[in-house]
Amino acid sequence: MNPMPPTNTVTQAEQSSFHIAFCVDNHYFRAMGATILSIIVNNPGVHFTFHVLAFAVADAHRARLLKLEAEYPVKTHIHIVSPDLFSQFSHFIASTYYSPAIFTRLAIPDVLQEYTDKVLYLDADILCVGKLDELMALPMDEQIAYVVPDAEATTVRRAAALKLSQVKYFNSGVLYMNIKQWRAHRITEATIEAMLKGGNDFRFPDQDALNIALDGKATYIAKRWNYLYGLIGDLENDRRAMYDVGDAVFIHFAGAVKPWADWCLHDSRAIFAKYHGMSPWADMPMDQQPQNYKEMRMHSRFLLKRKQLGASIKWFWKYLLARPR
Template sequence: MPSELRDVSAPRSGKGPVHVAFGVDAGYYRGMGVTITSVVENNPGRDFVFHVFAFSITADNRDKLEKLEKQLGVTVRLHLLDTATLDDFRQFPCFSKHSLGTFIRLLIPSRLRDVTDKVLYLDADLLCFGDLSELLTIDLGDNIAAAVADEKDTTVKTQIPALGLKHGHYFNAGVMYIDVRNWVAADVQQVALKSLTTLDMRFADQDALNIALDGRIRYIDPKWNFRYHLVDYLTRGETTLNVSQPYVFMHFTGPVKPWHNWCLHDVRELFTDIQSRSPWAESPLDAPRTTRELKLFSRFLITQHRIAEGIYWHCRYLKSRLMQKLKSS
């Protein structure tokens, strides 16, 4: 049974609560907390139940989740998953290629089958800027979920044929409004888990979901999952948020997140402003840690003509890379 944080809120409207789910690992609790804060702030008066699925949690993050529900007047339920859930798939060749966090998104709806008929799944690296009413009233019919199509030429040309998708569409799984009963009836969890653990996939659990839900997706307006790939903008030296099309959810895909102190873009300040109204208010932003992050940071600095700083961080990158080679030799 999932462990649950204390329910401190009564419904704030005559309608039933909106169930929102996240799947997180250690590095995403802060991002999720700020996402939740942005959702609640932009939907005043709506009753929410936020479900947090994870394989582990620190005492500090557990404490912050308890503070979050008190501060926002919402319900937060923590579901700690047992790794034994995945035992049937450990034998397959691709299982070991994935971290445990990769599997969480596939497990969520089945665990809510006795809780709600509909759940809004959100990645923990996005922010909400608007009212969810339109999304929550979508008629899914016989579809399993509503999601936004990924229409990048590279995705259409590679993933659709690679995965054998018969209906010619590929969706981004960062925002999904899910009909839980249809999901369970179609055995999506098992189909997706088997695909993920037996096939070599470029986008892991997202590819597996595209296989399992092929032909059962209602495609919705891009405003519900507007992808903002920060590394592309920063590589070009662009630091200002300038978007002409409407968006409700802005999804920060890619290796650069707005909670990185080396994210030299306006969205970092946008994120920290919302973070300041959450239990993570005093948490410092993440410094570059991996070799890849050090390399990207040095590149962004040089692109912005901060040459001396860029050279310093490039030297840090070269040192990190050398250390990696020495460890592997």
Template sequence: MKKTVMNGNRLTLHIAFGVDENFFRGAGVCIASILEHNPDLDLVFHVFTFGCSEQSRVRLASMSQARGVPMHVHLLDEGAFARYRHNPRGNYSNAIFTRILMPEVLNGITDRVLYVDSDILCRGSLAELAGLDLGECVAAAVADVHTIAQRRIGAMALEGDFYFNSGLLLIDVANWNRARITERAIELIGSDEFVLDYPDQDALNKVAEHRVMKLHPKWNVMFSLLSSLRTCRQKLSISDDAVMLHFGGPLKPWHSWSHSCAQQMFLRYQERSGWGDVPLDAPRTYKQMHQCATYHRNHGKYTSAIIWYGAYLRTKLSFMVRGAMASALLAAGVFSGGLADIASWAGRVLGMA
């Protein structure tokens, strides 16, 4: 089977993202970074989502037209993952499951696709991946960080010592579909067989075991910006051969209190995306407010730190009061709705929503 599409002497690579509305900008900026470093590739981008605002669709379409590169939006059916909420970690956005569904949608469109998380930035050529022979493997991926890998290998009863991070997957569409990876992963997520800390990633590691090629770490270099925030490191330690930088965890480069080097890199690519006019995100949750306060404290901005610590305390107290009031009303049988609906009502009554 032909594994790489050729257009004259150029390679064609399909690249896909799975997002919710909060990560459309991240995908757009990642696309801009890929385009900058891959002028010799013919690229086709796919954005998979369970919901898309008109504004996000327009921004992506404008970027596609301006850059002269195809960028397609694929709307998915949320019903495919109705059962995943039985999992104890069901607080995840449905967006993390889009990579499982992509190969079925792209069947007949491309023989391979590079899935990329939207919190990744590119700083090099992807030609090596575009031409990589996957043989009979369903995908290729990078091993996750050692501490996570060792814990999940035991938890998922894996036979080998390879547990991959699903933030970047080079997928052979035919091999994937032939092995029924999508169907088997959905079945595992919906079952009670394992406690899944990372639902889609754990499931893929289990059902695709021995069928995933191990990639060099340069293709998915993982960083915790939250760790950098706490230690006040000023520079990111990036090896010269690193191609794809993955900013995992709750703190992202588009947060206003993020690591300066990562943020500057993100803003440089954002200027060349369809989101060039969008400001950095301000803290919204009490956890983010605490992170922001820590950032200002560590950088000697003590007045700002005090302001954000105050905002953190007020917001967290509001959250706790709403939750306590909602639980009390539910226990008393005053409401028959869900806890979230009652908490929202309680917030409005208290003037805290």
């Protein structure tokens, strides 16, 4: 990959800053804003530099990032990544619900090499509810990346399917990268090679490929740094209160239902709303109704669990009308 070199001078404050990267499209800036505020609020006294890698950024979101800098002791950088870098993955993107933005994380080490020697990548459906001191203190001299194990059942299935050397498999929503070591071991290139070789059989295209590329090379840390919370499991059983997440620092709402879906009536909405309301994206409302046919179908199912038969039928009918023919 040959991304453009940075056009901004790296300030002294940024050199001692903790760098965090996101890869989003314009639809996910609202969610990313809540993630960023949850990090800032729970880590007073820490200077953060937030990097946003995207194919395009609307002027309104650029303005909100500048507002973020004006209101909090942080620095932000936008890095425009050319879609041409990922043209070889177009068939994966076309055949799944994934946004092309998921592939931009492979460009992070090359794009940020002039800014920092280590960076924390986060998915934008994560909320921080604790301090990052322990994570920031992890030794980084020889490590390539710190990763967090996925759910046990997923680990067993994917480790076997991918023929990994150990029964270890990580969720790629949190990646703490040593940029120098990552590039020296050519992890991005190995990930691309894995996708081109076997991507059609992968369950999670870039995540599976990253697990192959980092097999036996990544260092696993506690699940509290990427606590996977599936809202669908709660809602399928009409449980609207959040269960205890223990000492989790990052809560990752990795399923198809997100805490900004006001229609789901789950208590996780309050956590998202708290940080969303403090962010420059607060003027963008939460989703009052399902946004697509898949959400319509889930909403119908959840309403049936709540014994709201009439409403369930209404949303199932909307699903039937909206789904692709």
